[in-house]
Structures are given as C-alpha cells and as structure tokens.
Amino acid sequence: NAGVMQNPRHLVRRRGQEARLRCSPMKGHSHVYWYRQLPEEGLKFMVYLQKENIIDESGMPKERFSAEFPKEGPSILRIQQVVRGDSAAYFCASSPRQGGTEAFFGQGTRLTVV
C-alpha cells in the first residue's frame, strides 16, 4: 500500500509563472490536507478537501492560491503568478475520515521561486 505521493519533489518557477503541485492520497483515503512550511518556520495548515469538496480553506491565501480534489485523480494545489515569498515546502496529508484519526504525510514539494 503506497503512501501519500507528492510530485514533483522539487519545483523551480520564475516569478509570475504558475506552480501546480500534485498529491495522490493513500489508497482508501478520501480526505486530503495541504500545509505550507516556510524556511525555519512551523507547518501551517492551508486547506482541507474531501472528494470534489473544499471543507476548510481558512489557511489559504485569498489570492493566487487554489486547490481541488476531483472525483478522479490527484489533489492539485495551484499557485498562480508565483512570487519569491511562495518559496516553501508544501506538504500534503491524507486520512480515511475526518477527525479523530491520524493523517499520513507525503514527502513534500519544495518550491523555489527565482
């Protein structure tokens, strides 16, 4: 049973480009969570999705960021018109249900904006 798969592991984008980060949850998991970790900082919650629904996006910046988790395929975190401040590690986690259960994390995508 494969773990949470994130790709790419490393992504370099120029300022103004778009970044698309992918997350395939563990088999049987329908809940996905995205987190961002800036250098030397803690992990910040961004968004929580269940298949085809955004459940909680309270940590998501209001502009340029969006997330989806379609019925088929991986969850996508999309960052439009990237800026240097978007450089961070983005982690995805999945769980089989909401609340009271552990979430398993992927290895992260390290985004560098040049």
Next chain:
Amino acid sequence: AQKVTQAQTEISVVEKEDVTLDCVYETRDTTYYLFWYKQPPSGELVFLIRRNSFDEQNEISGRYSWNFQKSTSSFNFTITASQVVDSAVYFCPPQGRALTFGSGTRLQVQP
C-alpha cells in the same frame, strides 16, 4: 476545540540520555484524540502515535514511550537512550477538523 502547549522549544541532550518531551492539552470534549508526529531533518512528517481519551494505558514502542495522564492533561513522550537519529522536531498537534501544527519541540541529540 482542542488546544495544546509544547512549552519546550528546544532541547539538547547527549546520546544515550533519556529525554521527555512535554505536551499539555486543553479540551472540553469528553472524547478526544491526541497525537505525536516527528519531522526529521529530511522534512517528511512521520506519524508516531494516536491515543484516544478512553485509553490511559501508557504505550511503549521500542525506545519510545508515551505517558497519558488525564489528571494533569498531559501526553508526554519519552525517548530512552536517545540516539543522534532521534534529532528532529516533534509535534503534539491538537485535534480539529484538520490537524494543526505549531512550532513543536526541536530535539538535538549530540554524539
């Protein structure tokens, strides 16, 4: 909603020492869950344990042990005979709709 406090921001020990990481929680729920995660220098978060509020038995897994005490609202984590590979940031995230992580406790194990 649950709130947790990891008062220790950084701990440094020498290899083979025992070390305890503190986690104090607040909740009004009668049923709740507590977690520990580890983030080694490689970056990936590793799930260590989940404990539900009905189970106050201590848990031991190799050199790791967890002491859950409702009376003091604590869920502490002890590493026995620490090793350099234990160096990491350890999180005790509060339960919510999604787990949220603070700054954790950074453990440095010196050789």
